[in-house]
Amino acid sequence: MHPEDNEEKWFSGKGLWSDVDEEDWNNWGWQLRNRITSLSQLEEYIELTDEEREGCRLSNSKLSMAITPYFFNLIDPKNADCPIRLQVIPRVEEMTTSQEELLDPVGEDEHSPVAGIVHRYPDRVLFLVTDRCASYCRYCTRSRMVSNAQDYNFHPALEDGLAYIEQNGRIRDVLLSGGDPLLLSDRKLDYLLDRLRKIPHVEFVRIGSRIPVFLPQRITLELSEIFRKHGPIWMSIHVNHPKECTAELKRACEQLTFSGVPLGNQSVLLRGVNDDLKVMKSLVHRLLMMRVRPYYLYQCDLITGSSHLRSNISTGLDIIRGLRGHTTGYAVPQFVIDAPGGGGKVPINPDYVEQISENEIILKNFQGKTYRYPLLGGTIGHVPNIDGFRDKILT
Numbered sequence: 451m452h453p454e455d456n457e458e459k460w461f462s463g464k465g466l467w468s469d470v471d472e473e474d475w476n477n478w479g480w481q482l483r484n485r486i487t488s489l490s491q492l493e494e495y496i497e498l499t500d501e502e503r504e505g506c507r508l509s510n511s512k513l514s515m516a517i518t519p520y521f522f523n524l525i526d527p528k529n530a531d532c533p534i535r536l537q538v539i540p541r542v543e544e545m546t547t548s549q550e551e552l553l554d555p556v557g558e559d560e561h562s563p564v565a566g567i568v569h570r571y572p573d574r575v576l577f578l579v580t581d582r583c584a585s586y587c588r589y590c591t592r593s594r595m596v597s598n599a600q601d602y603n604f605h606p607a608l609e610d611g612l613a614y615i616e617q618n619g620r621i622r623d624v625l626l627s628g629g630d631p632l633l634l635s636d637r638k639l640d641y642l643l644d645r646l647r648k649i650p651h652v653e654f655v656r657i658g659s660r661i662p663v664f665l666p667q668r669i670t671l672e673l674s675e676i677f678r679k680h681g682p683i684w685m686s687i688h689v690n691h692p693k694e695c696t697a698e699l700k701r702a703c704e705q706l707t708f709s710g711v712p713l714g715n716q717s718v719l720l721r722g723v724n725d726d727l728k729v730m731k732s733l734v735h736r737l738l739m740m741r742v743r744p745y746y747l748y749q750c751d752l753i754t755g756s757s758h759l760r761s762n763i764s765t766g767l768d769i770i771r772g773l774r775g776h777t778t779g780y781a782v783p784q785f786v787i788d789a790p791g792g793g794g795k796v797p798i799n800p801d802y803v804e805q806i807s808e809n810e811i812i813l814k815n816f817q818g819k820t821y822r823y824p825l826l827g828g829t830i831g832h833v834p835n836i837d838g839f840r841d842k843i844l845t
């Protein structure tokens with residue numbers, strides 16, 4: 451057995467809820483009904499800092515707090531800097547809005563032709579189908595509209611959204627998001643996917659969900675059967691730290707992939723959570739072991755009240771530089787900034803190109819060594835024969 455694949459590494463279990471029936475614990479309805487949503491509940495289990503206590507008191511005026519018992523078990527109650535805790539327990543810093551922060555940081559509202567649809571790129575749409583999540587991330591880009599902010603479950607304009615997609619023949623790809631689409635019942639999801647897959651120009655559906663991470667119990671055989679029936683369906687999950695890679699998440703990912711759902715992961719670069727090469731390397735290795743391809747690493751959007759969680763862009767670039775070439779290519783996500791104001795995702799890459807001249811391109815590899823490659827019709831200039839490369843291309 452590989453040392454990284456031992457039982458202890460993937461362990462999570464019932465933890466603080468050890469007296470709960472196995473059947474209840476594994477029931478996603480039970481997990482939702484028993485979420486931690488108030489300061490008094492939190493204080494039963496954990497000693498809070500003053501900043502957290504104040505954050506909890508104020509959270510309902512902004513983004514509600516909710517944490518499933520399963521995910522709560524991953525928190526280290528003795529460590530105020532626990533990377534899981536930083537993601538889901540409110541802090542008073544959320545109430546401070548910096549000058550550069552925006553309520554709608556990536557300009558979605560401007561690109562919304564009908565309620566619930568964001569149509570930014572020509573051939574695909576984002577379809578926001580619910581305003582609820584199993585737990586709430588303190589850095590949520592859509593905090594203006596999730597956590598019952600608009601008090602709907604199934605989006606009230608759902609039929610308008612479906613009609614928009616039906617009438618726009620250029621839309622070949624629909625991304626379901628919200629809130630979290632996997633919080634909809636099996637019946638509703640089946641209906642929605644059936645409607646979308648009946649539209650001839652929709653080639654496939656993507657789902658963005660953090661449910662496998664917050665509530666892996668939701669990934670049932672019945673749900674997998676719905677995905678199998680309506681495929682191709684692609685899914686992006688959202689794991690930020692290796693501690694989230696539990697036996698339960700691994701089982702959920704395997705269940706999804708065995709049902710024909712390819713999985714990618716989108717992480718957000720967060721200060722104190724994953725802005726560290728060692729942490730990120732461990733995360734991407736664990737993702738691959740769960741059959742999940744690291745897809746994007748996002749620079750945190752300029753969400754109101756997020757400055758305490760945002761890390762530097764140079765830190766993200768250092769992480770990518772530390773992964774590229776040093777580990778499996780599949781393990782390296784694309785670092786992106788979702789351009790403020792609605793410009794879409796822009797890839798940010800460490801610079802491996804030193805110079806492009808008339809005849810050649812000069813490159814630096816992952817070890818910092820220089821190599822040259824001739825441009826079409828060009829030859830390699832009068833340069834030292836680095837590592838024998840010139841001889842190789844001239845013979």
Ligand code: SF4
Pocket residue numbers: 582583585586587589590591592593596628629630659660
């Ligand atoms: S799961 Fe997604 S939509 Fe829900 S709070 Fe987290 S980031 Fe926002």
